[in-house]
Amino acid sequence: MIRSETPAGRIVxxxxxxxxxxxxxxxxxxxxxxxxxxxxxxFAYPLKYWPGSWSLENYRGLxxxxxxxVFIGNSLIVSLVAAALATVVSLLSAYxxxxxxxxxxxxxxxxxxxxxxxPGFIALGSLYILMTRMYLVDSRWGLVLVYVAMSIPLCTVxxxxxFENVPASLEEAAMVDGCSRLSxxxxxxxxxxxxxxxxxxxxxxxxxxxxxxxxxxxxxSDSNKTVPAALxxxxxxxxxxxxxxxxxxVLSIVPTMILFAVASRYIVEGLTSGAVKE
Amino acid sequence: MALxxxxxxxxxxxxxxxxxxxxxxxxxxTALVLLAFMAPAIVFVGLFTYYPLLSGIQxxxxxxxxNDLSDTSWVGLDNFRALLHDEMFRGTVKNxxxxxxxxxxxxxxxxxxxxxxxxxxxxxxxxxxxLVFFPWAVSGFLIGILFRWMFNGEFGVVNDLLMKTHLxxxxxxxxxxxxxxxxxxxxxNVWYGVTFFAIMILAALQSVPEELYEAAAIxxxxxxxxxxxxxxxxxxxxxxxxxxxxxxxxxxxPELIFGMxxxxxxxxxxxxxxxxxxxxxxxxxxxxxxxxxxxxFVLMLFAVFYLLAxxxxxxxx
Numbered sequence: 318m319i320r321s322e323t324p325a326g327r328i329v330x331x332x333x334x335x336x337x338x339x340x341x342x343x344x345x346x347x348x349x350x351x352x353x354x355x356x357x358x359x360f361a362y363p364l365k366y367w368p369g370s371w372s373l374e375n376y377r378g379l380x381x382x383x384x385x386x387v388f389i390g391n392s393l394i395v396s397l398v399a400a401a402l403a404t405v406v407s408l409l410s411a412y413x414x415x416x417x418x419x420x421x422x423x424x425x426x427x428x429x430x431x432x433x434x435x436p437g438f439i440a441l442g443s444l445y446i447l448m449t450r451m452y453l454v455d456s457r458w459g460l461v462l463v464y465v466a467m468s469i470p471l472c473t474v475x476x477x478x479x480f481e482n483v484p485a486s487l488e489e490a491a492m493v494d495g496c497s498r499l500s501x502x503x504x505x506x507x508x509x510x511x512x513x514x515x516x517x518x519x520x521x522x523x524x525x526x527x528x529x530x531x532x533x534x535x536x537x538s539d540s541n542k543t544v545p546a547a548l549x550x551x552x553x554x555x556x557x558x559x560x561x562x563x564x565x566x567v568l569s570i571v572p573t574m575i576l577f578a579v580a581s582r583y584i585v586e587g588l589t590s591g592a593v594k595e
Numbered sequence: 596m597a598l599x600x601x602x603x604x605x606x607x608x609x610x611x612x613x614x615x616x617x618x619x620x621x622x623x624x625t626a627l628v629l630l631a632f633m634a635p636a637i638v639f640v641g642l643f644t645y646y647p648l649l650s651g652i653q654x655x656x657x658x659x660x661x662n663d664l665s666d667t668s669w670v671g672l673d674n675f676r677a678l679l680h681d682e683m684f685r686g687t688v689k690n691x692x693x694x695x696x697x698x699x700x701x702x703x704x705x706x707x708x709x710x711x712x713x714x715x716x717x718x719x720x721x722x723x724x725x726l727v728f729f730p731w732a733v734s735g736f737l738i739g740i741l742f743r744w745m746f747n748g749e750f751g752v753v754n755d756l757l758m759k760t761h762l763x764x765x766x767x768x769x770x771x772x773x774x775x776x777x778x779x780x781x782x783x784n785v786w787y788g789v790t791f792f793a794i795m796i797l798a799a800l801q802s803v804p805e806e807l808y809e810a811a812a813i814x815x816x817x818x819x820x821x822x823x824x825x826x827x828x829x830x831x832x833x834x835x836x837x838x839x840x841x842x843x844x845x846x847x848x849p850e851l852i853f854g855m856x857x858x859x860x861x862x863x864x865x866x867x868x869x870x871x872x873x874x875x876x877x878x879x880x881x882x883x884x885x886x887x888x889x890x891x892f893v894l895m896l897f898a899v900f901y902l903l904a905x906x907x908x909x910x911x912x
Contacts, residue, residue: 410636436847439887440651442880466643527734577732
């Protein structure tokens, strides 16, 4: 016997959910239509809630007056490479942590989880000095290495959860057939875990794409800047050009939104199961 | 799902020395392979996360200013003492508390309510979740920029809507006036964080067995009674841990503030972590490190006391 909802209860519930939806989506809607308004009409009164004429002028201006294409390219390179490296490294460590018991396992897991409590920017100064000594300041590859380190702990916890859903008999059978452990891992386990691995990769990518403080600190020259660092430069000026700014914001939000929508089910699964287990 | 002995086919002969509860025994050679598997992760995290963290601790006790590195001697607790006498720092501590409490409570209440509404399946629930949960994919920094535009004093949509509905008569200079700026950044942060609570609480709610609700309904329990006697006790641990994670996370998330106000006007919206980043950017690594040490120390203390306070008491099942 399942208690049915009263009509009044339904009205409250769906009305409430509707209001939440409007509130959530509105900021995104607003930046989108701002970016497609003609530059002059952004500051016209009364405000238009639907652009009278759609225009790509803001986007043209953005790429014309700034190196935004370069920034997007930098962000793409850094995030794609760092996310890939982090996923591969985490696959190896997650496999060990999922399948074996050893004395220092708790310490390793603990050390990984502690990094989630302490923000990456807390030791910005000493990281900068370390990177200077390694000649990795103002280098996109230096930033890649830092992002890999930033992504590994949570990615490992997520992948560990996915490994635990795959029976160990799979790689054992492959190893009896003469595979090494490494090739058993990549030839047998990785193919059956593709959705989980893809989700972890996307999660890493989005986190690197969004990262601000490490990028601002470690990269100085315009030719190396990532998108968030460039936006930080835009908003620091006294007269923000909201036309280009809105276009830039849309271009940095939309890719991550699409990726996240594709992978969100697996990401939520990975994060919540990881959280429950520890 | 942990693999137990019985789950696995007998590919290896079980050894009598196998430790109880252990998943697998392995030889010395396997140990080397496993070490090689773990090594890259440990090296990366050790070098780029833990080494800076530890060297940051010693920096907190030194006079380390990037603008003048002629004297980087040990100064004991001077950096900490200077901070305690710094009006600005004390202001950021106060702001941090307002920021955390002001963001957390509405996030929790709205997120919880949404999770309750989403517990039962309905048509388009999947699509609804995908739409509503999108802020998750966006960085706090960009959320800050979005709200900076909406709260713009002259051309902002917030003022426009409030004036259209006659809630205000003249535009409010949200981000330029110290009285309103903190309210505005907190509204943005509430908006940003509701989703996280909703996701975590919803995941927990779905693990509560339906029979409990049915039994409560048979016993004639009303909505409120069911909420407090069934729902909340069942997901108590998740609620408590989610709140703890959020407190730490909100405290540590100055990105939104950087995007929205940059700490202004007149530093009124700076919290400890955003101030710390500003001091780092100014080059005073010693003082910034001292702030970092204090942040980590205070958060650890908070976590310990919080976990002690919420631990299940003996005698209560």
